[in-house]
Amino acid sequence: MAKRPQLTGRAAILAIVVCAIAMSLAYPVREYIAQRRGIAELQAEKARVEADRQALAAQAEQIRDPNWIKRTAKERLHYCGPGEKCYVVMDAEPDKTEKTVKQPATRPPWYQTLWESVEAVDTGKGRKAE
Template sequence: MATRKTAARPRGSATRPRSRPRFTGRAAVLALVLCSLIAALAYPTRQFIAQRADIAAQRAKAEQARARVEELRREKARWQDPAYVRAQARARLHYAMPGETPYISVDPGAAQSSAASAPAARGAARQPWYAGVWDSVDAADRAAPAAPPRP
C-alpha cells in the first residue's frame, strides 16, 4: 500500500476561523440610520427646549402680573377707607379741615434760584410764540457757517 504524504499544515489552522473585517456593510447601514435619526431629531429637540424656555418666561410674567394685581387690590382697598383719603388729600393736595390754618414752608434757597431765572422767563412770556420761532431762525442764521464739503 502506498503511503500518502500529507502536506505539512501549520498547527491549529483547521480550528482558526477566517478573520472578518471590522467595518461591515451592516455596521455602515446602522451608522447611517443612527446619523439620520440624530439629524432628524436635532431640530425638534431644539424647538422643544426653546419652547420650554418661553413657557418658563411666560409663567414668570404671569406671576409678576398676579403680584401686581394683588398690590393694586390692596391699594384699592386702602382708598376705600375715608381716613386714608383724608390723609392723602392733606399730604398731596395740601387740603385742610374746616377750622384749621394750613402752613406751607418754603425753602429760601429755592426761591432765590427761581428769582434769578424769572426775568428771562418773563421776557419770553411777553412776546408771542411765533416771535420766539423767528428769533431762533435768526440765531441759527447768524451761527458760523459750516465748512463747504470737499469734492
C-alpha cells in the same frame, strides 16, 4: 492571513441608521427646548402681572379708606378740615440751587408788529430816507 476590512457592510448600515435616527430626533428636541423656554418666560410674566395686580388691589383698598383720603388731601393739596387752622411754612430764603428759567421772548402777533410799524412811520420814528 487576509486582513479584515475596517468598515463592514453591517457597520456602515448601522452607522447610517444611527445618523438617520439622530437627524429625525434633532428637530423635535429643538422644538421641545424652545417650547420649554417659552413656558418659563410666560410663567415669569404671569408672576410679574400677578404681583402688579396685588399691588393695585392693595392700593384700591387703601383708597377706599376715608382716613387715607383725608390725610392725602392735607399732605398733597393742603386742604383744611372745618374748624382746623392750617399753616404753610415758607422758606425765608429761596433755595439757591433752583435757577430761574428764562422764558424765551415771545413774538407779538403779526398784526401788532404791522400796526406798530405803521404808527412809527406816521410819527416819523421810522427809517429816514437818504
